[in-house]
Amino acid sequence: MKLLKYTIYRLLQAIPVLIGISVITFLLANLGPGDPVSLMLQGQEHSEELVRSIEQRYGLDRPLHERYLTYMAGLLEGDLGQSIHYQRPVADLILDRIGPTLLLVLSAYAFALATAIPLGIVAANRRNEPTDHASRIAALVGVSTPSFWIGIVLILIFAVKLGWLPSSGLIYPWRPPSSYPGISGHLELYYESIRHLLLPMIALGTLQMATIMRVERTQMIESLQGEYVKLARAYGVPERTILRKHAFQVAQLPIITIVGLNLSTALGGAVLVETVFNINGMGQLFVEAIQQNDYQLVMGVTMLLGVLFVVGVIITDISYAYVDPRVTYGERE
């Protein structure tokens, strides 16, 4: 039950942050010089009256704080407003586009965790040996290379030069196979969707892999020096078991936090990777919204990305508390 209390406490704590996000995005989007009305009319002949009626329709003639309160009231009902460029509800547009981004980000994390944890353990276990040095150099390169450039290089090698993998778009495994020409049956659908996902996944996941690997390595080194490992060794527990059970479990805790906090980099990186690979996700939607000066859409996407991050951090915090019995719930510092 303590855990439930902690969960509620963390959720309550997130409320001011969420309100803060809405204020910041609202102010940024509404104080700027871009004028949504003239954008909508786009050089057409227009009378004062038309301008005024449009302003009235979108509530642009009212004072800022009133508009904010209306916007917030809408938010609580799940109404993110109307996209000016697309002439559709922002919420619908986001629902259309969130799937690819989630697919991309989650698979990038899966890739990062699946590679970084074994590599980190090996590096820690063979500290200061060539394997360790090699993996540290790899991690250094990983944190120093822009994700979009990794994407470009991957396309150049595997799509342009070798022609093995496609260079743009995704195939969504949740759609029926018949929606793609040339794909028959679910097996082929999954195969194609993996083929399309591979390059963007690596491009987005490399940075995560490198950061996770660095943390895994230091944590494992620290963990291997712990008293409990010494005790296990003294009892003659085989080194392999120590590595797998005793040292490993403790070392994984900080990884959970890193995964949560890095979500912000991953979501930002998704914008770039989606651009490189022409993926119709939230990132692309954001870029289009910015290009079209569609402030309602920009607000919606920014809000949602902020919320995704906050929720991600809460989930990791709670799972941390769940995994680590030493965590005291709800007390500050």
Add this chain to the structure above:
Amino acid sequence: MAVGESQLESGTDTVADEDDVEARVGWRYTVARIKQDTTARWGLYIVAAVLSIAVYAVVDSNLSLLTFGLLSDFTFARLLPIFDHPTYIPPPGEGTQHMPPYFPLAEQSWNPLPAGGTLEHPLGTDHTGRDYFTRIVYGTQVSVFVGLVSTFIGLAGGTVIGAVAGYYGGRVDDVLMRLVETVYAIPPLILIIVFTVFIGGANIWYAVIGVGVAFIPVFARIIRSRVLSVREMDYIEAARAAGVRDRNIIMRHVVPNSFAPVLVYATLQIGVTILIVAGLSFLGYGAQPPTPDWGQMLNISHGYMHSNVWLSIWPGLAIMITIMGFNLFGDGLQDALDPRIDD
């Protein structure tokens, strides 16, 4: 980057309870350790090389502008990197060797897209025939300048907010930290683009400020966690008893004694900043053409992927090496400043 942060935060609580630890702090010791540390040394070499290239590019581009009569005089103000500049288009038929193909701001030239490998164009030319090597070299100034200045903005803002929040605690702390968390929650790249476009329009100066503001939270959090332990120290108590004003206590005692871990973090942050700005420019919201900038060059070369592969390689390598330099140096500095690490 959360990694360094968590390491720093966990590192601060257990400082100095053994005798020999005391002897391992201080500048002389730090410098000695940097000299010993291969990682830090290599980082320093790369950073020094990149900085020299940047300075060279600033001076050289100003001199070229002077030569072509685009600058009337050579003032100190012009020693800033060239961001927004008139473009020099020479009259037809005047394309001599030392003129525009090499001149990184030139808008047009005559023999677009030849491959590299020649003495004349070691890295080839871009789609308008400008020498790619020159543009890579000149691109250094934008990355380095943006990296340094926006990290400084983040550091300064974060130090003030973090120190005030940590020192006063209570409600001030609560309000400031919620604000910091809010800014932190929006992915930096997104925040910076919204800030740049809606406040100022795509322009490198707004990008610099935006990046700086977006990174205030990370610095504020580190400073705050340090200040929380520093403010309990006896010398702070003594200063307070002697009637020193809060502002002076914060500026003279609290901040200087909380600063070392932040400095390390700032070095690592320069790399992150350059990474973000490269992404920003790649999307078209950083430095605007014809200013040579690595991210923007990657954006343009993306369209010429099939005609010249290498155009997409060189700017990325330049970004990678620069960031790697700052990261190596930061890592080395961290080891050197952390008295607990011993190998």
